[in-house]
Amino acid sequence: MEDTDLIIVGAGPTGMFATFCAGLREIDSITLESLDTHGGQMLELYPEKMVYDVQAVPKMKATDLSDKMYEQSMLFNKKIEFNSKVTDIIPEDGKFTVEVNSEKKYSAKAILICGGVGDFHPNELGVDGEKQYKDKGVYYNVKSTDAFRNKTVAIIGGGDSAFDYQMQLSPICKKTYIIQHNNTFKAAESSVDAVKRDSKAEIIMNTDVKKIDGDGNTVKSIEISNNTDKTSKTLEVDAVVVAIGYKVNPSIFKSLPVETSNRYIKVDHNYKTSVDGVYAAGDMANVSDEPKFALISVGGAEAYIAINNIKKYLSPNASLFGGHSSSLNI
Ligand SMILES: Cc1cc2nc3c(=O)[nH]c(=O)nc-3n(C[C@H](O)[C@H](O)[C@H](O)COP(=O)(O)OP(=O)(O)OC[C@H]3O[C@@H](n4cnc5c(N)ncnc54)[C@H](O)[C@@H]3O)c2cc1C
The missing domain is CATH 3.50.50.60 (FAD/NAD(P)-binding domain)
Incomplete structure (x- = not known):
């Protein structure tokens, strides 16, 4: 089994931005995506539609937006593995064994679930x-x-x-x-x-x-x-x-006792679930029982908050806020 600090589940818009943020905070991470491509709902459900409500992008076809997000997620040379369905997450001695395509593949100190509406298949x-x-x-x-x-x-x-x-x-x-x-x-x-x-x-x-x-x-x-x-x-x-419609198979893993509400994983304001070391963001996570703003920009902001809290969880001496990206010289 390969060791890593963080496993990010899903390479939809939330998981891709989380991958970028993990790079920004110098977290050793691997992102796992069950499909053979990035983009989640954008590519699976509306690839040719225009999206207008993502900051700094006045208008862009969903498929092009997904490509841009992927490019950003790769800025720090992070690994996104496709055709890699996370089939279970097993808590063991303060760590997590991550099963991919039903085989135990990774041991991680923290998990960020960005599974969106789950592993979806059309009816x-x-x-x-x-x-x-x-x-x-x-x-x-x-x-x-x-x-x-x-x-x-x-x-x-x-x-x-x-x-x-x-x-x-x-x-x-x-x-x-x-x-x-x-x-x-x-x-x-x-x-x-x-x-x-x-x-x-x-x-x-x-x-x-x-x-x-x-x-x-x-x-x-x-x-x-x-x-x-x-x-x-x-x-x-x-x-x-x-x-x-789609058959949605929420990515809530049988060995991971996270608290859920309806189809959501319950999170606090830091996007932490009820299990220490496990965080969730995007369409799959909800802070309250109120209706969720299921939007690309919202998932991105949640990923940002989750990753900074994960940094603090992994390295308690690290600051919560990693600073402005405009201060970096990449
Ligand atoms: C028709 C339509 C139009 C939309 N238009 C807009 C719009 O104009 N603007 C806007 O902001 N939002 C729009 N949305 C909503 C937006 O697409 C979602 O809010 C966004 O995709 C959520 O991103 P996510 O990454 O959280 O989830 P998803 O996009 O659902 O991505 C989750 C990813 O996780 C993967 N995954 C799930 N389970 C596993 C597992 N077990 N192992 C590995 N990988 C897994 C999935 O395959 C998927 O790729 C629209 C949605 C629809 C359906």
Whole structure:
């Protein structure tokens, strides 16, 4: 097992900024990310959307913002290991054994959990053809709009993601369908109104997808069934975007007895959990039972506070505040 002072779980925006801050405070750290890339929700859920509310960044595509954050996280040559899912954290003699992909890999003096909404996997429709055409016409997000150019696309779902995808794709698609299983939408009213005004969009309510068909290489049609009058029909489509939510598997580890509330890890104002040496920040952590401001900039500020407290935990003689970065000459 390799020794380190700090393990940071997750390389979403919070974990990446924490990685940078660990470098700033000269903490020996390793960041572990279960996915094969950085960015967390930014890259998995809205890579092509613009973000406007991060300080000093008036407007930037989420994917570019993630790249910038990664660049910043690497300023002190810190290690981020991808495809490294933390499967358990076991407290042992004042230290923590960190299990990665079910193997005991690291021994750390402190832990910072930046697991966001957890290890997320998109919900599937569970219909014939879905698995067969995955990535060959069946998608669970829109990573690049180019794959949809001049196509007829069925977007399944009625939440913000479904409507965001429709608005993103409509300008380059031939036609879009929004197919919702009941008669209500969870998406913002303004998005629903915009889609209703879009001449290339057709909204189909109270309808389930029953089957996805294709020619073996790509999707050609879907079979849909109306839940009210039980009629079925076939829609000719070139692609299906399934936007019916994510299965969230919160990264709260079975051997780590941190106190939780709802889906959050409870933290104090220093972002320390109920276990000494274990801290949490970002979307996964909450100081109170009030609704959380789940935002990139908030996670960054929390990571900053957590890392400075971790520095003091690891080196009690160190100052809590490490000084202004503008005083550094890197
Ligand atoms: C559609 C949408 C639009 C948004 N728009 C904005 C916006 O405009 N502005 C804004 O500020 N915020 C926005 N947000 C919110 C913002 O994306 C989140 O607040 C932010 O991503 C939280 O960062 P995080 O690092 O805490 O968590 P996440 O982004 O969820 O990252 C957590 C990372 O930890 C990894 N992980 C989890 N468990 C493990 C494990 N066991 N082992 C290893 N790795 C693990 C995950 O794979 C993930 O990469 C938006 C969110 C959504 C869904």
